[in-house]
Amino acid sequence: MRADAARNRDKIVEAARQAFRTRGYDAPLDDIAKAAGVGAGTLYRHFPTRESLVDAVMQAWVERVNDAVGKVLAEGGTPRELLLRWFDTYVELISVHKGGPAKITRAMEDDTSPMRTKCQTLRAANAQIIDELGAALRPGVDSLQFARLVGGIASVVDQGNLPAPSVKPMLEVVVDGLLV
Amino acid sequence: MRADAARNRDKIVEAARQAFRTRGYDAPLDDIAKAAGVGAGTLYRHFPTRESLVDAVMQAWVERVNDAVGKVLAEGGTPRELLLRWFDTYVELISVHKGGPAKITRAMEDDTSPMRTKCQTLRAANAQIIDELGAALRPGVDSLQFARLVGGIASVVDQGNLPAPSVKPMLEVVVDGLLV
DNA sequence: CACGATACGGAGACACTCTCCGGTTAGCAA
DNA sequence: TTGCTAACCGGAGAGTGTCTCCGTATCGTG
Numbered sequence: 001m002r003a004d005a006a007r008n009r010d011k012i013v014e015a016a017r018q019a020f021r022t023r024g025y026d027a028p029l030d031d032i033a034k035a036a037g038v039g040a041g042t043l044y045r046h047f048p049t050r051e052s053l054v055d056a057v058m059q060a061w062v063e064r065v066n067d068a069v070g071k072v073l074a075e076g077g078t079p080r081e082l083l084l085r086w087f088d089t090y091v092e093l094i095s096v097h098k099g100g101p102a103k104i105t106r107a108m109e110d111d112t113s114p115m116r117t118k119c120q121t122l123r124a125a126n127a128q129i130i131d132e133l134g135a136a137l138r139p140g141v142d143s144l145q146f147a148r149l150v151g152g153i154a155s156v157v158d159q160g161n162l163p164a165p166s167v168k169p170m171l172e173v174v175v176d177g178l179l180v
Numbered sequence: 181m182r183a184d185a186a187r188n189r190d191k192i193v194e195a196a197r198q199a200f201r202t203r204g205y206d207a208p209l210d211d212i213a214k215a216a217g218v219g220a221g222t223l224y225r226h227f228p229t230r231e232s233l234v235d236a237v238m239q240a241w242v243e244r245v246n247d248a249v250g251k252v253l254a255e256g257g258t259p260r261e262l263l264l265r266w267f268d269t270y271v272e273l274i275s276v277h278k279g280g281p282a283k284i285t286r287a288m289e290d291d292t293s294p295m296r297t298k299c300q301t302l303r304a305a306n307a308q309i310i311d312e313l314g315a316a317l318r319p320g321v322d323s324l325q326f327a328r329l330v331g332g333i334a335s336v337v338d339q340g341n342l343p344a345p346s347v348k349p350m351l352e353v354v355v356d357g358l359l360v
Numbered sequence: 361c362a363c364g365a366t367a368c369g370g371a372g373a374c375a376c377t378c379t380c381c382g383g384t385t386a387g388c389a390a
Numbered sequence: 391t392t393g394c395t396a397a398c399c400g401g402a403g404a405g406t407g408t409c410t411c412c413g414t415a416t417c418g419t420g
Contacts, residue, residue: 002417005367028407039369044409102282102339109340138356140349148340149350152332159282160289160328169320170329176318177357182386185398208376219400224378 009046009056011036017057024098025054052114054103062121065093069125079136079179086129087171090146091154093122101158105151108144122147138180149174189226189236191216197237204278205234232294234283242301245273249305259316259359266309267351270326271334273302281338285331288324302327318360329354 001009015036019027029050033043047053072086094104107113108122126143153170156162181189195216199207209230213223227233252266274284287293288302306323333350336342 002366004417008368029409030407033369040409041369041411042367045367048409102335105336106339109342138353141353145350145353148336148342148346149333149353152336152350153329155282155335156285156328156332159286162289162328166328170325170332173318173321173325173329173357174353175357177353177355182397184386188399209378210376213400220378221380221400222398225398228378 005046008036008038008042012038012043012046012053013056013059016053020054020057020097025050025103026099029053049114051103051107054097055114055118058115058118061093061096061118065121065125068093069128073128073132079133080175083129083133083175083178084168084171087150087175088167090122090126090150091157091167091171094151094154095158098158101151101154105147105155108147108151133179136179138178141178149178185226188216188218188222192218192223192226192233193236193239196233200234200237200277205230205283206279209233229294231283231287234277235294235298238295238298241273241276241298245301245305248273249308253308253312259313260355263309263313263355263358264348264351267330267355268347270302270306270330271337271347271351274331274334275338278338281331281334285327285335288327288331313359316359318358321358329358 012032015032016027019032019035029043030040032053033040036043043053047056068089069086072082072089075085076082077085091101094101104115104119104122107115108119110116113119123143126146130137130141130143130146150171153167153174157167192212195212196207199212199215209223210220212233213220216223223233227236248269249266252262252269255265256262257265271281274281284295284299284302287295288299290296293299303323306326310317310321310323310326330351333347333354337347
């Protein structure tokens with residue numbers, strides 16, 4: 001890739017990061033191109049879909065997820081405390097941008113999604129928690145079910161613009177349902 | 181209202197019902213107007229927002245919800261059986277149209293929504309179930325929390341195009357978390 | 361320094377939303 | 391039955407956002 005192309009790509013990603021944070025995932029792509037100081041054609045050549053741009057914006061997110069799950073596991077506590085802490089963290093991780101919970105949760109189900117490697121990270125993080133909890137969890141629980149249950153809650157909170165304290169009681173219900 | 185206006189309104193609602201069923205809630209409104217054989221201006225005069233049209237389409241839905249909750253209560257069973265049956269029914273009720281779970285669940289939080297009277301029906305139905313279950317439920321559970329938890333699951337299933345059998349295991353987790 | 365492969369960009373086509381205002385008609389009173 | 395007017399209609403067009411095409415620009419190598 002040419003140097004000017006790399007420069008433009010980075011400018012687009014940074015402009016998108018800003019736009020997604022302030023206006024959500026549905027921020028107009030032509031506006032993002034303008035903010036980046038490039039043409040719309042340039043944006044579309046680097047990122048053919050909104051989702052591929054979102055994936056690029058989430059570059060540092062993988063490390064953030066891994067750090068977070070490591071920290072949650074290191075803090076220990078009862079299975080309930082640990083799972084509640086992880087789910088709290090999980091909601092935070094996927095709620096960075098408005099519309100994020102719905103998009104990321106949907107991408108978890110889609111093996112053709114440009115975000116699939118990022119989703120793999122989330123899946124692996126869930127799997128570490130499941131391994132740690134072992135028999136404390138009801139039978140048949142997997143990584144994807146964690147994603148769906150908590151992603152559903154995060155989506156409702158995000159789309160309904162609910163206050164942060166709404167999350168905890170619902171996570172408690174799910175945690176108590178998951179543990180035996 | 182003039183007779184021709186009432187006829188047009190009915191035609192629009194029927195065209196919308198078809199469009200929402202086959203193409204989801206985001207079906208283009210100009211297309212719906214065309215299918216109804218009226219002008220876009222006519223559609224917008226009868227229904228200033230997509231949500232007000234959705235509300236009109238849901239006219240018979242109130243009766244359907246009341247019938248459903250009555251039936252669920254009449255069948256009895258253990259608290260777990262009753263609650264699972266209700267949640268199953270709840271997911272079916274809000275998933276009639278693609279995009280329905282997300283929209284209805286969001287409308288539950290919005291007192292200015294044109295769908296608020298329909299949502300009131302859902303809230304009341306949840307309240308009947310909560311009354312019936314009484315002390316079998318963990319403390320602090322209310323009608324809105326039912327709506328959020330189950331609405332979240334329904335949204336994830338709807339948006340991820342998950343198969344119907346995916347729903348049950350997740351509802352079981354929530355039910356077991358809600359009961360003491 | 362020249363050249364060509366690679367990258368750019370923005371106008372415009374397309375899709376959808378929604379309003380405006382000239383035209384039409386239902387229904388009522390004389 | 392007729393005339394009148396308030397209520398209703400409808401569709402063109404302005405606005406917004408997506409995304410492609412192709413003439414132009416420039417990076418990087420020989």
